[in-house]
Amino acid sequence: MMMEECMLNKRPYVICHMTGSIDQKVTGEFLSTEAGRKAAEDYYRIHRDFEADAFACGRVTMEESFTNGWYPDLSAFENCEAISREDYIPADAYFSEKYAVAFDRKGKLGWKESVIHDEDPGYDNSYVIEVLTENVPDAILHYYRSIGVAYIFAGNKVMNIKTALEKLYRHFEIRTILLEGGSVLDGAFLKKDVIDELSLVIAPVLADEKDKPLFAGSFMNEFRLMSAEPTEAGNLWVRYHSMSENSQPCLKLKTVAEAIEMADDFLTYYYDLKTGELESKINDTAFMDSEAEDEFDVLLEEDPDRFVQMPDRHELFNSPYSDYRMMEAFIETQSQYKNKLGRAIQGKGAFRRFREAVAQLYLLDDWYQFQNRFRLEAAKWWCRKEGWHFE
Known part of the structure; x- marks a missing residue:
């Protein structure tokens, strides 16, 4: 089962990614302090x-970060014909690798072109998508079309x-989106119960x-701790996953890696x-004689959406993360013993000879550690291929 098949509502996995203070304020003079600047550096690195496929901000945040308060002269478009309130998606928008989604109800943002140019590669070359309401002037729609900005209507x-x-x-195949404020937009997402994960860099x-605050107009909502990591800059990066029944699922990467390690033809x-x-x-089925196996079969049949089939041996064999490719990758890390x-x-019996050579060269510990790292990367590759988010 792929992620798309289990989702009742086809929407992206939403990560609210913010930097803030210990008391969870997200704007203010503290951001200009040394601690605030270091937190911002961690924030952008994690971004x-x-x-992600896209990041989303409200009008004020987009204006402060990208358009700098500029607004076009719309006089040339004042007498243009009325535009039907249908989504506008230029051909170039379909081929972008990432998107900048602006929640701009009245079309107040003054973009100069359809793509963001920024010194941070996490934001650079993001294609602009304006999210508007239908109660927006025709003139700004004509202007957005003239510069190739995509727009969709939502209300x-x-x-x-x-x-x-x-x-x-649906339109842009955005599967993961970073919600990056401000607090009004964050609060609006929380109220609609569409935040799947919190990613907080705490200065x-x-x-x-x-x-x-982090959320304007928040309400009671439960999350579970995914991880808490101190950064080299002295900040704390904390991740939470929503406990709401409406949240999108998130697979544990180590568990997927474990399944990849055990993959065989028998199970x-x-x-x-x-x-x-x-x-x-x-x-x-000739080997199925245990009550436990029978119980799982029944559960799988009654509630198939609860279970995700893990990659089998044949799928991995034809992937960039096959066992043979793992041996090749390990050899590339061993310059001293690369030739041996x-x-x-080479040839039949490669796996047996490789294990014997690794043991003779006292590289078993290095090999086991490399296997663990390689299988985690294989798990990431499979999750991304199948459309699953992971932790």
């Missing part, structure tokens, strides 16, 4: 590492966030009481989305 006068997310998923500083492994554990099913190990994997 890049996520490699008449009030922004419908769920509609916007569904269109972003070791307290903000002023008048500074804005098929399944990831249980409810427990985060692996279940197995014997492929040959390279000869070991």
Whole structure:
């Protein structure tokens, strides 16, 4: 089962990625302090590492970060014909590798071109998508079309966030989106229960009481801790996953890697989305004589959306992460023994000879550590290929 098949509402996986103070304020003078600047550096690095399909901001944040308050002269478009309120997607927009999604209800952002140019590669070359309401002037629509900015409609006068997310998923195949503020937009997403994950870079500083909180108008919502990592700059990066029944699933990477390690022709492994554990099913029914196996078969048949079939041996054999490719990759890390190990994997019996050579060269510990890293990368590759988010 792929991610798309299990989703009741076709929308991206939403990560609210923000930097803030210990008391979870996200704007204010604290951002100009040394601690705030270091937190911002970690924030942008993590933004890049996520490699999301898009990032989303409200009008004020986009204006402060990218358009700098500029607005076009629309006089040339004032007498143009009325435009039907249909989504506008230029051909170039379909081929972009990443997107900048602006929630701009009344079309107040003054873009000068359809693509963002920024010194940070995490934002550079992002194709602009304006999310508008239908209560927007025709002139700005004509202007956006003239410079190739894509736009979609999500509501008449009030922004419908769920509609916007569904269109972003459907039109642009956006599977993962970073929600990056401000606090009003973050709060609106929270109220609609469409935040799947929180990614918070916490600076070791307290903000002023008048500074804005992470969520404007928040309400009771439960999350579970995914990870908490101190950064080299002295900040804390914390990730939480929503406990809401509406949240998108997130696979544990180590569990997927474990399934990849155990993949064979005898068993098929399944990831249980409810427990985060692996279940197995014997492929040959002639060997199925245990009550436990019978119980899982029944559960799999009654609730198939609960389980994700893990990659089998044949799928991995034809991938960039096959066992043979793993041996080749390990050999590339061993300059001193490269030739000897390279000869070991030639011809029939390559796996046996390779293991013997690794043992003779006292490289077993290095090999086991490399296997673990390689299989984690294989798990990432498979999750991305199948459309699953992972932790």
